[in-house]
């Protein structure tokens with residue numbers, strides 16, 4: 001298998017819930033996953049095996065509901081290369 005890089009934007013929504021209230025806990029879950037990650041103002045970028053990244057996304061949706069959201073939109077950008085692509089690979093020339 002190969003390493004993928006993914007941009008993940010979680011947008012929880014609910015009557016008494018907003019993104020600012022929930023994202024710190026969501027980022028905590030990303031941290032606990034053990035995957036390499038970088039938090040940005042619009043999304044968090046992670047790298048890992050495809051199955052690990054997809055499982056994390058599934059867990060973040062469930063976490064959002066457990067944190068009080070009634071629904072959540074997750075925007076996902078996934079970069080795949082047969083030999084793998086890492087966050088560092090993408091930053092070497094910038």
Ligand SMILES: Cc1ncc(C[n+]2csc(CCO)c2C)c(N)n1
Nearest residue numbers: 008009010020023040041042043044
């Ligand atoms: C997975 C994920 N990471 C970062 C953001 C962007 N974001 C929205 S609110 C906020 C600050 C919270 O204190 C940040 C960094 C997101 N939406 N989803």
